[in-house]
Amino acid sequence: MPGTGFQYTLIPLASPSPRSDPEEKYRRPSLLRRARTWIIISAVAAFLFLSGRWTYLSLSANASSTSTLSPSSAASASPSLDVLTSLAPAPHFRDALRKDVKYITSWPSAGWTNDVMTMFNLIYLGVISERVPILPAFTPTHVLQDGEADHVPFGQVFDLDRMQREMSQTILEWHQVKDFAHRPEVDELGCWNVWQVSQADEKFPRKSTAPLNYLLDLSYTLAPDWVKIVPWSSSEAVNDRHTSFWALARLGFPETRNSLNLEPALPSPLHNATLEPDDHLMCLDYLYYVSAHRGDEFDWDYSPMWRFAGRYARFTPEITKLAQIYVNRAVGLPDDAPTPPYISVHIRRNDFRGWCAEDVRIDECLAPVEAYARRIEQVKSELRQKGLEVEHVVVTSDEKDKDWWADIFSRGYVSIDHSDTFKLYGVWYPVFIDAAIQGNGAGFVGTDRSTMSRLAARRVEYWHKGPFKLVKWGHLGADNEE
Numbered sequence: 499m500p501g502t503g504f505q506y507t508l509i510p511l512a513s514p515s516p517r518s519d520p521e522e523k524y525r526r527p528s529l530l531r532r533a534r535t536w537i538i539i540s541a542v543a544a545f546l547f548l549s550g551r552w553t554y555l556s557l558s559a560n561a562s563s564t565s566t567l568s569p570s571s572a573a574s575a576s577p578s579l580d581v582l583t584s585l586a587p588a589p590h591f592r593d594a595l596r597k598d599v600k601y602i603t604s605w606p607s608a609g610w611t612n613d614v615m616t617m618f619n620l621i622y623l624g625v626i627s628e629r630v631p632i633l634p635a636f637t638p639t640h641v642l643q644d645g646e647a648d649h650v651p652f653g654q655v656f657d658l659d660r661m662q663r664e665m666s667q668t669i670l671e672w673h674q675v676k677d678f679a680h681r682p683e684v685d686e687l688g689c690w691n692v693w694q695v696s697q698a699d700e701k702f703p704r705k706s707t708a709p710l711n712y713l714l715d716l717s718y719t720l721a722p723d724w725v726k727i728v729p730w731s732s733s734e735a736v737n738d739r740h741t742s743f744w745a746l747a748r749l750g751f752p753e754t755r756n757s758l759n760l761e762p763a764l765p766s767p768l769h770n771a772t773l774e775p776d777d778h779l780m781c782l783d784y785l786y787y788v789s790a791h792r793g794d795e796f797d798w799d800y801s802p803m804w805r806f807a808g809r810y811a812r813f814t815p816e817i818t819k820l821a822q823i824y825v826n827r828a829v830g831l832p833d834d835a836p837t838p839p840y841i842s843v844h845i846r847r848n849d850f851r852g853w854c855a856e857d858v859r860i861d862e863c864l865a866p867v868e869a870y871a872r873r874i875e876q877v878k879s880e881l882r883q884k885g886l887e888v889e890h891v892v893v894t895s896d897e898k899d900k901d902w903w904a905d906i907f908s909r910g911y912v913s914i915d916h917s918d919t920f921k922l923y924g925v926w927y928p929v930f931i932d933a934a935i936q937g938n939g940a941g942f943v944g945t946d947r948s949t950m951s952r953l954a955a956r957r958v959e960y961w962h963k964g965p966f967k968l969v970k971w972g973h974l975g976a977d978n979e980e
């Protein structure tokens with residue numbers, strides 16, 4: 499579908515050489531330390547990759563760096579300790595889990611924005627099933643080809659400490675539970691195969707590289723088909739892959755669980771184990787397509803995933819600060835100046851070309867810059883009515899065409915210069931910084947049917963009470979209504 503994560507151009511993995519650091523004059527030690535760590539990790543990563551030993555050692559390198567360097571991860575460890583044994587993180591995850599606490603986990607399997615939404619769904623499912631969510635790290639799919647980028651813990655991007663406090667919900671990450679970095683041991687685990695009952699194309703559980711990175715050897719059991727929102731008896735079932743939050747939550751309660759006639763489990767890949775779905779640590783293959791009432795719910799203001807989980811996921815202070823510095827540079831201010839209010843814009847073009855109908859010309863299918871300009875003026879005027887005069891328009895886009903950008907700049911809009919971002923902070927940071935820039939606009943203009951735009955719109959709406967517009971596309975004049 500068009501709503502997959504924001505795509506970045508593949509950047510070859512290089513070993514960056516030490517260089518003068520534009521952050522230096524502002525003496526932000528944690529950023530500096532992190533930049534250096536990224537360089538070291540990248541060098542180690544390049545070696546491991548070249549020596550063919552990448553797969554789970556990359557995760558180890560990353561986890562050890564974050565446990566010492568990320569203040570948010572370190573801080574989030576304290577409330578989390580209550581729900582783990584004194585052995586955590588343990589070589590076998592079960593030794594870290596308390597007998598009197600139930601847990602829930604799932605895996606990433608898409609572009610970054612969609613994986614973020616998947617994590618929000620997992621957290622919300624934890625809330626309604628009264629289970630502690632254990633979040634896997636983000637795995638690279640779009641950012642770089644798999645195996646060439648680091649695995650990044652959720653808490654390195656989002657302020658988990660604040661999120662747990664504001665939600666009154668404990669949230670764990672896998673590196674807090676299982677010590678796969680230093681004492682890797684294989685663990686078998688029985689999981690629910692939700693993917694296979696929710697769509698018609700793939701007759702197997704959703705694929706993810708994450709479980710084997712944690713040395714988790716999963717045996718999958720088909721979930722009952724009543725978890726699907728649009729029942730298979732309906733003619734629309736094939737076009738809708740969503741399952742229901744509450745139907746999935748029921749699988750974690752004994753009265754439902756004990757009444758099911760389970761299908762035989764699939765053997766696990768490492769130990770050939772066949773296991774029923776675990777009740778202590780409930781595990782589901784994939785939770786992107788989950789909603790309360792109908793599909794693509796984050797388009798709607800009632801979205802429970804957003805209201806009870808996603809809205810609390812603020813970017814870490816480090817990423818927020820970086821976003822401000824990059825905006826300052828774009829509008830010609832010193833890094834440490836206060837960041838002026840701006841309208842953030844996300845124009846997604848590259849891979850959306852593939853979604854255009856064959857009989858529609860690409861330049862008529864994708865919305866013209868003029869359509870965005872019109873919406874930017876509308877957002878400006880709504881902000882003016884609120885008493886806020888906003889001068890700056892910051893455009894983020896995956897478009898590479900120079901003429902297209904010339905049109906953007908001729909209107910007085912600015913863009914973010916990411917030419918150094920990869921070298922300084924690692925391959926994930928252009929997308930993290932862009933997401934923070936988009937979400938912290940005073941108002942927002944995005945691209946319809948892009949999940950990155952939709953999430954940014956919700957952030958601007960909830961965090962800054964800002965107006966937003968999503969520009970429609972698909973045929974000439976698609977956005978001309980209203």
Ligand SMILES: *[C@@H]1O[C@H](CO)[C@@H](O)[C@H](O)[C@H]1NC(C)=O
Pocket residue numbers: 765770772
């Ligand atoms: C896996 O286990 C099943 C029985 O549970 C057995 O029939 C089969 O031969 C095993 N396969 C392998 C590759 O060991």
